[in-house]
Amino acid sequence: MELILQGLTDRTHAAALIEMFEGELDRAIVSVAFVSDDGVSLIAPLLAPHADKITVFAGIRNEITSAQAMKRLLAMGVSLFAVDTGSRTLLFHPKMYHVRRDKAAQLSVGSANLTLGGLNNNIEAGLLLDLDLDDEDESKFVDELEVSFDGLAGEHPDNVFQIDDEAVIDELLDAGRLIDETATPPPRSPTRAKAGSTDPTPRMKMQPKPVRGKPKPKAPTAPAPASAPAAPAAAAPGNAAGASATVAPHLELVWESKPLSRRSLGIPTGASSNPTGSTTLGSGTFDDIDRVTYFRDDLFGHLNWTSNGTIETAKQDFDLVIKGVLVGTFELTVRHSLTIAATAYERSQSPTNLSWDEARPLVAREDLLDRTMRIWRSTEDPTEFQIEFD
DSSP: OEEEEETTBSOOHHHHHHHHTSSOOSEEEEEESOBOHHHHHHHHHHHGGGGGGEEEEEEOSSSOSBHHHHHHHHHHTOEEEEEOOSOTTSOOOOOEEEEEOSSEEEEEEESOOBSHIIIIISOEEEEEEEEETTSHHHHHHHHHHHHHHHTHHHHOTTTEEEEOSHHHHHHHHHTTSSBOTTSOOOOOOOEEOOTTOOOOOOOOOOSSOOOOOSOOOOOOSSOOOTTSOOOOOOOOTTOTTOOOSSSSSOEEEEEEOSSOOHHHHTOOSSTTOOOOOEEEOOOTTOTTSOTTTIIIIIITTTSOOEEETTEEEEEEEEEEEETTEEEEEEEEEEEEEHHHHHHHHHHTOOOEEEEOGGGHHHHSOGGGTTOOEEEEEESSOTTOEEEEEO
16 A cells, blocks of 8 residues: 655656556556546556556546547547536546456555646645455455446436547537637636735645646737727636636636746846836747737727837736735736837847836745736726736
């Protein structure tokens, strides 16, 4: 018996699964609440050689399990079952990985879902059990375990069903019972902080190095025009409930930073260094945007811009959410340099930055280093924005 304390030790659930799926096996059962494409991709090389002997039970209607992940499992050739409780408040939640061989079996039970976080990046706990099939009690336990899962579809035919065609997955996606990982969900509702409250909590240090997932979705190809509010965007299937405590319930991601540095947060690096108090709005993870026009014209073209020589400035209200806490609404200054804009393409510079003004003490903090800053825009009123640090 082994305790796996992922994130606080160097042992991960992915490493345990590598050992479990080595060599020949007679059968395997995977039962999880949530499945993501990154999670399946991480262990696909382990599962693929035994696909015809693996049965996967995956919870759906939970706003996490995705169509992409289910299609990857189906293409691999496993026997794939969806478990739909018929309610978003009743989750299919068992996390179990079981492998049987001729004389032995292994069972991993704990908190690890078939996601990148569950297998490597989150703090998770699990027990890895080695079972001797020559032992009468342990053999009986394994038989009962397998019978329990083998009977799920027969006992609950309306809620547990096999998926043997991509068309079924597409139907589940259209019905909102699976999510589309290419559609970025809005942030969940943050709690609201009292004025003047502070939160210096740093990001918890993890022992295994986090595995980076797929690149984030890129910027919208057609930002809303400044002259007229955009029509509300259709919510991604399964994500409609993810509203934030902001000026509007529906949000779309319009910019995302790379890991935040001292410069981007305006934190001095020495006694003689002066913080800028602003963040440059470059490409970030949105590689395809035009830095010269995207912020000045597409996102903030609706503002009342004023000129002072070669610098244009405008004011915009932002709800500011830090580590899931809404700390207030702030009027911030957006600055656009015509001088930098004239040479931006040759010099790979961005002419637009965001000055933090009164919000500066909340942003220029050590505990925000290496985190991500995101700008969200309301799909109901494109003049309303939220900034999130997490």
